[in-house]
Amino acid sequence: xxxxxxxxxxxFVKGGGPYVWITAYDCPTARLVDEAGVDGILVGDSLxxxxxxxxxxxxxxxxxxxxxxxxxxxxxxKALVVADMPFMSYEPGPETALKNAAxxxxxxxxxxxxxxxxxxxxxxxxxxxxxxxxxxxxxxxPQRILTLGGFRMVGRTEEQKRKLVEDAKALRDAGAFAIxxxxxxxxxxxxxxxxxxxxxxxxxxGPHCDGQILVLHDVIGLSERPPSFAKRYADVASAIxxxxxxxxxxxRAGLFPSREHYRE
Ligand code: KIV
Numbered sequence: 001x002x003x004x005x006x007x008x009x010x011x012f013v014k015g016g017g018p019y020v021w022i023t024a025y026d027c028p029t030a031r032l033v034d035e036a037g038v039d040g041i042l043v044g045d046s047l048x049x050x051x052x053x054x055x056x057x058x059x060x061x062x063x064x065x066x067x068x069x070x071x072x073x074x075x076x077x078k079a080l081v082v083a084d085m086p087f088m089s090y091e092p093g094p095e096t097a098l099k100n101a102a103x104x105x106x107x108x109x110x111x112x113x114x115x116x117x118x119x120x121x122x123x124x125x126x127x128x129x130x131x132x133x134x135x136x137x138x139x140x141x142p143q144r145i146l147t148l149g150g151f152r153m154v155g156r157t158e159e160q161k162r163k164l165v166e167d168a169k170a171l172r173d174a175g176a177f178a179i180x181x182x183x184x185x186x187x188x189x190x191x192x193x194x195x196x197x198x199x200x201x202x203x204x205x206g207p208h209c210d211g212q213i214l215v216l217h218d219v220i221g222l223s224e225r226p227p228s229f230a231k232r233y234a235d236v237a238s239a240i241x242x243x244x245x246x247x248x249x250x251x252r253a254g255l256f257p258s259r260e261h262y263r264e
Contacts, residue, residue, distance in 0.1 A: 073108020
C-alpha cells in the first residue's frame with residue numbers, strides 16, 4: 001500500500017496487514033489519527049457512548065452518523081473512512097439499508113459497517129451490488145445488547161464458534177470487504193481469520209487477525225469506563241484538566257489575559 005495516497009477499499013487484502021484501524025468522530029481528531037498513519041478510520045456508533053454520553057449505542061440516529069461522518073470526511077484523511085449503520089437503519093430491509101447507506105456515502109464515507117452475520121447477508125449483498133463497500137461486524141454486536149443481556153464475550157461454546165465461522169463466510173460471500181470480530185476468544189478469532197479470504201479486523205479478540213481496531217477515546221484516556229481489552233496509550237484527560245485548571249487559576253489571579261493576548 002502506497003502511504004502517500006488515499007486508501008481504497010481494494011487496498012485491504014488478505015495477507016496485506018496488519019491493518020491499523022481506530023475510531024474518530026470529528027474533524028480535528030480525524031486529522032490527528034490520519035497524520036499518525038492509521039489505515040482506516042471508523043466513524044463508529046460508539047460515538048453515542050464516548051461522545052454523546054448515552055448508556056449504549058441504541059440511541060444513535062442516522063442524523064448523528066451523517067453529521068459526524070461529514071465532520072471526519074472534512075479532514076480529508078488518507079485513511080479509508082467507514083461509517084457505522086446505526087441501530088434500525090438497516091434491519092427493516094435492503095431498501096431501507098440502501099437509502100441510509102447512500103446518505104453516509106454522500107456525507108463522505110468510503111463504505112459502511114453493519115452489525116450481524118448470515119441473517120444480514122442479503123442486505124450486505126444489496127449494498128455491495130449498488131456499489132457501496134460493506135464491512136461486516138460479528139462477535140459481540142453492541143446493537144444487540146438487549147437480547148445478549150450485556151456487553152459480554154461471544155463464541156465460548158462450540159455452537160457459537162461454528163455460527164461465527166458460518167457468519168464470516170456468509171458475509172464474505174455477500175461481498176463484505178473486511179469483517180470486524182469483536183470480543184471473542186483468540187482461538188475463535190484465529191479460526192474465523194483462517195476461514196475467510198478477506199481481512200478480519202479484531203477488537204478484544206487477540207492477535208491472530210489481519211488487523212486491529214480500538215476506540216480512540218479508550219486509546220487516549222478519555223473514556224470513563226474503557227473495556228478491559230483496550231490499551232491506554234496517553235492520558236489526555238489529565239492534560240485537558242490541568243490546562244483548564246491553569247487557565248481558571250490565571251483568570252482568577254488576573255494573569256490572563258496578559259499584554260500579548262489583547263490589543264489597545
Ligand atoms: O462503534 C464502534 O466503535 C465499533 C468498534 C468498536 C468496532 O463498532
